[in-house]
Amino acid sequence: MWLSIASFVATIGAYLAARAIARRARHILVNTFTIGALFIIIGLWWTGVPYLEYRAGVQPIAFLLGPATVALAVPLHHNLPLLKRNLRPILIAGVAGALVGAVAVVALAMLAGLSRVLVLALLPKSVTAPVAVAIAGLIGGEPALAAAMTALTGVTGILFAQPLLNRLAVRSPLARGLALGVSIHGMGTAASAQESLLSAAVAGIGMTVAAIATALVAPIIVRLL
């Protein structure tokens, strides 16, 4: 009981501290995800508390990922006119990107000889983390590893996604926002917001399209493995 309460309070504390540090640091790699996780991993190691006992205490926090995913319907609702006007490019390019990504990451990961648990965690890596965690659970993967892979995808992708789009001469705000949202989820939405309002809105839509497409195709890919 006391351990559960301590785990809960410590997690909130680690989050608030990480957020304060991330705001000061102004560096993409020093963000609330990386610093918060670091605090808790060090805390568990230092106190010797087993992960599963810690996990029981923070179940209410983890549960909120579900309602948070449902809440993505609200921005989608607001941006429906934009989606309707550009339905064809958004759906075709979004689904194409998500499918290519899911198939390619599984194929390359197996070629590179990565273990099955990593292959399954990598499959939803371009999907927004709350959904990636759920997809990993459904396909028999490790939600924790999947969460880490999405975070890693975001922090590495942000370093080269926009330069790559420049190199490819992708200039329209729609295509840029979509590519960023589909490939690096929330990180792409944040990056698009600095380009234009339109890009950011499309990135948010793209993130949701990619999540749905990947969730649909993931069980099929896994059956073929």
Place this chain on the structure above:
Amino acid sequence: MSSPLRILLGLAILTGIYLVAQWAVTRLGIPFPGGLAGLLLCFVLLRVRLLRVEWLQGATDLLLSNLALFHLPFLAALGQYWPLLQASGLPLVAVLIATTGLVVLTTGLVAERLGDRAEEQDHVAIHR
């Protein structure tokens, strides 16, 4: 501004939708995340005006601006996987970067090709 009461109401609605959707996909044996099913259900309820967006806005802002917090319980398990990650560090990062680049390329080029009729001056509401 959303009052605390309205935020609580929004949280209750979003949680209720999530639980119903999760129950439905489990019951029907559909391998689809309950949260995503809930997203689609919530979207439909907003469209048919059974739900008003004002009821959900405060709770949505709260949830989406604190996403990192809800991930910490999962990311905390990474300590256990450290040996695995260390053993496959370089190939793992190489695969990750190469395929992310491929997604950027595919999506960006296809979308650019199909053209966009969206204009900067379009009325675009930006919400989280």
